[in-house]
Amino acid sequence: MDISNRTLGLLLVAAIVISIGGTFISLNKLDTMSPTGFATNNETGTVTLTVDQVLSITTVDDTAIDFGTCSLDPGQGYSEFDSNQTTGVNNSDCDGSFPDYIIVRNDGNIAANVTVRSNTTGADMFTISGGASNSYWQYKTISVDGTGCSAANDQDAFATVSAEDTDYKACDSLGYAGGNDNFWFYAFMWVNSSVDASTVAEVTFEARNV
């Protein structure tokens, strides 16, 4: 049977139209999320959440005040070292960089009353020929994020650590909301230039219920 070129052409056109149309319909069906080709997993995620109260603090953001190596000035009779440099002390006898501070942050989920204590006072820490000196050290805390520890709750003036193993106020109520959850701890030392020995002081930040 002879088929004319025109007939062949029409058949070709019909085949192309059917092919393109079929492809289009298939794609359109897929686009409307028919189950074909999709995972049948239809799980609903149900989360049961129990949030325990956690009381927790950390010094993760800044762990050190680094005065570096310091020398005492016998001509003056004493030396002062201020990590915040707010008392007119320029720390020129030390090779650290200032201001410097430790950041204490509440990384729990309840407000914390934070105190600071030391196992030794400045007088016992810096000694003269085996005896006590009149040296002392002080600290202060400032909340730089504004609301983590309000001005009423922090210790914003230098306070002397005059007794060992005694809790001193650092922040009466340290918040825990992200960004508003920390205070900065600064240290000041007055050291008699006659001291000839020093011991290690352990400074402990402790958190408790408000």
Next chain:
Amino acid sequence: MRIFIFFTLFLIILSSLVFAIGVSPPKYEIDYQEGLTQSFDFRILNRDAKDISVKMWLSGAFQEQVTFSEETFDIPAGGSHMVTATLTLPPYNTLTEFDRQIVRIHATEQAIRGGTFVVATSVEPWIVVQVPVPGKYAKITKFSVGSTLEDYDTSTSLTIKNMGTESLSNKQATVTISSSEGDRMDRLSFTGISLQPGEEQTYTQEVLSSDYPSAKYLALAEFTYAPDMATITKETSFFVGSTDVILNNYTDTLVRGKINKVNLYLQSLWGSTLSGIRGSVIVGGSEQLLPVIDFDPFEEIVVDAFIDVPVTNATNFDAILKLVIPVDADNIETKEIPLSFTLVDALEEASEKKKREGGSLLLPIFAVGIIIVLILVVLNIFLLKKRGKHDGKKRKK
């Protein structure tokens, strides 16, 4: 002669050393019972990236009556350790301190030597023991007046506990309600209050607040339990109006494998400013804090949350929108609104978006039509050329 004495590393801790310790729970509260022996579990958390050594020690009340399951132990980085404190309460006649006594338990990280000063962190969980006070003694342990909508009544709830060793009988308490300006609105009486030692009772009464205009009100509870003791009081406040916040709408379709922005349309039902609302979205055990929200009267605010959706076969999941609403200076209300999300792939999202935006089949049909016309034109040209050649051959013949 100038003498130099060198101190090395004042207050220096190597910067790689981090101190982080936590405890859960931070507090237990019990009533005193003579001779009671009870154990309390505390999970000590090392939230640091290094191993730590912890020492347990005691201060405060009843410290001689507490023993630990372990007094020193190590916790690996990021780990935790359960410690049990066992408390045995002594006979009542040996006590010299009463009322709220706190056993202070200390979990102190052992400092690492590294300079003139060394730093450590510590946590102090408590066991609070409520010890009966000799004679007559009572406390108002809870007091509230519910906030309400305008034109509705509300109620007050007053909880009193006998914390003395003697019983209380036929006593009276009062609740006085006044406006913020100090004008007295109501005075309610609770009569016939009788409580045995250690007993706690809650008393409720209706407040005819439907007569009150929308505003903030103050309430004062007073209880006199013995003529020779001072009247005990407790204050609270409440609103007439509505301090509620509702969720009008939110983005409920999220795309798998990307961080999605979710718009939360929140509306205040309170007829005055409503400030300091803290919100969070809780998904799969993790909580994302939202910015602090401040509303003007009856304002709707759109708050953005961001949810990271992993590649998953799940088609939907649930979450919780948690709102903490400060209804007054002392009290907060926590509200949890369930959220349900549908998960789609990026292709589906585009399709959904197209449908939402009124997209139709016109464009693809038009495109297919154009293609068919082009094919027909090409074929016609081809056929005409072929016919031309065929006619030419015929003419040659």
